[in-house]
Amino acid sequence: MDSLYFNGLTGEVVTPIDPVYEEARQEWNRAINKFPLVIVYCERKQDVVNAIRWARKRCVSIRIRSGGHHYEGYSTGDCVLVIDVSRLNALKLDKKRNILTIGAGAKNTEVYDFVGSHGFVFPGGTCPTVGVTGFTLGGGWGFSSRLYGLGCDSLLELELVDYEGRLIMANKYCNSDLFWACRGAGGGNFGVVVSMTFQLPKPTNRSVTIVRFYYVGTTKAKQAHVMNIWQHWQPNLDKRMTLVASFYNAEGEGLGIYATGFFYGSQDEARKILQPFAQVEGFRVTLEESSFLEAVKKVEASYPPSEKFKSTGRFVYRSYSLSELENMAEVVEQPADGSVYSAVSFYALGGVISNVGPEETAFYYRDARYIMGVQSVWTEDAFVEENREWVRERFEYIKSITEGSYVNFPISHLKNYEHEYFGGNARRLNRVNEKYDPFHVFRFPQSLR
Known part of the structure; x- marks a missing residue:
């Protein structure tokens, strides 16, 4: 394919002719064997914006990848554009207010090293290379959950790039319906999350x-x-x-x-x-x-x-x-x-x-x-x-x-999957999806319909 076809994409752009493609297309679950058309490693929020606009213009399906740990591999696909946010992994800690802000690509191990070295606890997942964003958007179970809640319970705010390439802020005061939906059903739906802000538990000396x-x-x-x-x-x-x-x-x-x-x-x-x-x-x-x-x-x-x-x-x-x-x-x-x-x-x-x-x-x-x-x-x-x-x-x-x-432990070929994953919240989620992604740009095999 002519390299001019990929004009307009920014960040590191990997296509099937690149020597790093074979490694870049892999998920953590090596049983997933997909061949994307192009993988974009986004290094700035603008790279995400450019990737969404490029894909829409060419009618190419989008997949969103952070840690690459989706059990069924829905963060990749054949002939799709993979928006990989793993390099958007900056971390910022406000010690006075116990508030952590992370880029969407930060992994469990990076967040643990960062907060742990400052004496804080973070209720994340167990596997080191899982992306905290994907973990959180599906609820997020880990070894601290019964004391500090699921991953989504300490989320205060997120930034998301929508289907038009606009940057949207969502919290309990602003786009509160989107914020509600992203705490448990945000993985792959609504748009590409680029950053998240969490309220950390107060630091203790408790072992x-x-x-x-x-x-x-x-x-x-x-x-x-x-x-x-x-x-x-x-x-x-x-x-x-x-x-x-x-x-x-x-x-x-x-x-x-x-x-x-x-x-x-x-x-x-x-x-x-x-x-x-x-x-x-x-x-x-x-x-x-x-x-x-x-x-x-x-x-x-x-x-x-x-x-x-x-x-x-x-x-x-x-x-x-x-x-x-x-x-x-x-x-x-x-x-x-x-x-x-x-x-x-x-x-x-x-x-x-x-x-x-x-x-x-x-x-x-x-x-x-x-x-x-x-x-x-x-x-x-x-x-x-x-x-x-x-x-x-x-x-x-x-x-x-x-x-x-459990949407973070998904299974393909699940009948009526929206009801199975989201129970009594499925209808409301579809209304939120209709509002924030009216053209269903962020579609994947078990996306909201």
Whole structure:
């Protein structure tokens, strides 16, 4: 294609003939294999404006990418323009007012380093290279959520470039309907977010205890038993603790149970809280007290640089019978061909998350007890379809016993996806979308319609 075709684009422009294209088109999930027409690394807000205007003039579809962690790869696509905001990653801290302003490309690890070095806490995600913007726009669950809320709960304001290339400010006083919508349903919809402002929790000297527990020698029956303890223990859990528990089947290891997360308090208190799990034979626990920054660094170190996976999540509102729990444990008993790790995981909700009403932000599932996720990880490309199909089949069972899907753990081919992701807020979201993106410029496979 003639290079003149790309005239008008600014920032670093990468096309299929460039040597860096192969690396530039990759998502964190290496199972996503898409070939964009052009990728623009935006270094200024004006680069975003120019990219939107260029795409509209040529009728080229737009995708928006920050950290490149979208589970289904909707931040890229075939023959699309990818607006990559990862270089818009400036950070600014107002220590007097505990206010953080970030560029839309800032990643968890960058924000943690920055605020942590100043003695602050940020309720971000667990994976270091996830873009904070994408995390926040979908609600945003992490190891601080039950104490400090979801990512979107501390958002004060955002700047967004709309379909005409105009810079719009949204907060609770100005474009408040857009601000409401972006707290839970903003990922890829409405426009390209270029900056965000957060209210940080007041700095404290309180240490963080990293909680990790697991069982030596696990069976399907033990997995169901521990799930049962979890479902009775979690609704009244001290809000200072946020955990994810995984019931897994790993290559070379077999069935296992592993839980990890943060407790904003001492090791001794954490040990007492975990007592119900200690009653089950084989229980092992490690508790490590450290600063917030040291704690997130240790979590970050557990992530690989990339992965091939399919993963998704639903909201749990009720207790399950023992036979239902056994069915859940059965989900991982026969993994897909080529799977190196499959799991059903429980991500704790509650705490301050449920202090916000379902309609106060676009994140609707405030009263859920936890998110139930199902995933499979593989290494060989030959097994991609078997693993995707395995997750889809198990998802159908989990869907039958849960309510609503978590938009940050999305799944393709989801019928009535707007209602599944946004519940009772779906209609209002479509009205907001009609107002701010009337020509549906920001379309992707599960965008608002």
